[in-house]
Amino acid sequence: MTLAQAPFFAELADGPDGGAAYWCTAEDGVRLRVGYWPCENARGTVLLFPGRTEFVEKYGRTAGEFAERGYATLAIDWRGQGMADRLIEDRRVGHVIEFTDYQRDVRAALKVAEALGAPKGWHLLGHSMGGAIGLRAALEGLPVETCSFTGPMWGIYMSTLVRPFGWALPRMANLVGMGTRLPPSTRYESYVLVNQFEDNVLTRDSETYEFMRNQLVDKPELALGGPSMIWLREGLEECKYLARQASPDMPCLTFIGDNERIIDTVAVHDRMRRWPNGTLDVVPNAEHEVLMERPETRKRIMEMLQAHFDGAFDHGQNKAHCA
Numbered sequence: 001m002t003l004a005q006a007p008f009f010a011e012l013a014d015g016p017d018g019g020a021a022y023w024c025t026a027e028d029g030v031r032l033r034v035g036y037w038p039c040e041n042a043r044g045t046v047l048l049f050p051g052r053t054e055f056v057e058k059y060g061r062t063a064g065e066f067a068e069r070g071y072a073t074l075a076i077d078w079r080g081q082g083m084a085d086r087l088i089e090d091r092r093v094g095h096v097i098e099f100t101d102y103q104r105d106v107r108a109a110l111k112v113a114e115a116l117g118a119p120k121g122w123h124l125l126g127h128s129m130g131g132a133i134g135l136r137a138a139l140e141g142l143p144v145e146t147c148s149f150t151g152p153m154w155g156i157y158m159s160t161l162v163r164p165f166g167w168a169l170p171r172m173a174n175l176v177g178m179g180t181r182l183p184p185s186t187r188y189e190s191y192v193l194v195n196q197f198e199d200n201v202l203t204r205d206s207e208t209y210e211f212m213r214n215q216l217v218d219k220p221e222l223a224l225g226g227p228s229m230i231w232l233r234e235g236l237e238e239c240k241y242l243a244r245q246a247s248p249d250m251p252c253l254t255f256i257g258d259n260e261r262i263i264d265t266v267a268v269h270d271r272m273r274r275w276p277n278g279t280l281d282v283v284p285n286a287e288h289e290v291l292m293e294r295p296e297t298r299k300r301i302m303e304m305l306q307a308h309f310d311g312a313f314d315h316g317q318n319k320a321h322c323a
Helices: 055-068 102-117 129-139 163-175 204-216 231-244 265-273 296-310 315-322
Strands: 004-006 021-026 033-039 045-051 071-077 121-128 145-151 252-257 280-285
Touching: 021 102, 033 055, 033 102, 045 055, 045 102, 045 129, 055 071, 055 204, 055 296, 071 102, 121 129, 121 296, 129 145, 145 163, 145 296, 163 231, 231 265, 252 265, 252 296, 265 280, 280 296, 280 315
Parallel strands: 045 071, 045 121, 121 145, 145 252, 252 280
Antiparallel strands: 004 021, 021 033, 033 071
């Protein structure tokens, strides 16, 4: 496979040396971007599946922390976000036709990993929407040795009052030709550009919040606003499907912040109770993006992930006090 170089904003990423990005094409012709940070004498590679609205460079610092621990990192711009093809004319709206289309993106990214010679074993790390994509990929045979998730979207949080409308509205909207419109309460602008640090739902680390904001100020073409009605419909259906499946037969380490306000934490607790070789860690004083939290929080999480990847994490010992 011949790889074509894609734009990569190294200064924006603030990652380890040697980072680069490559174009690849999914089976249905959608162009995607894959980022890769190598690691000298790597013990393996982290396949990092980002969340909705995210892009490769956002995880440069995370890749640096993995490199310090002996792991290369590969991340992807999913269809409809980052520098991948946007699927509708209004590029501010996150959109997908079917949620399973993201599995086409996974397969394309794996071909890039093979072409780059990304060191094995491979380890999945899925954040938010990437947690839903990653769980299905693992269920369908993703060639990884372990699974890890942060704030995984195994359910989309909706209040009791909103939930009936949350299921019905996107179906109705599509029937009347409004499937690419934004759901109520969402915005065309990226969250970090229109919300101040105080009481934000992403992180309690002000420096990291400013870092995320500055990335989009510098490269506004990477920004993404709310999801389309069709994305919401597809996301809800995917969560419903995943909830019915048994857990994959591999070790799993999952983190959620104790003040998580974006995904449905009940669905996460339910899944991890049904993961025999799995551990759920509820991170104190943390929001949705635990990998973007305060330095002491990131350090603890990275140490746990390293032990998990190295095969030195005792899920039996940790399950009781983490879940």
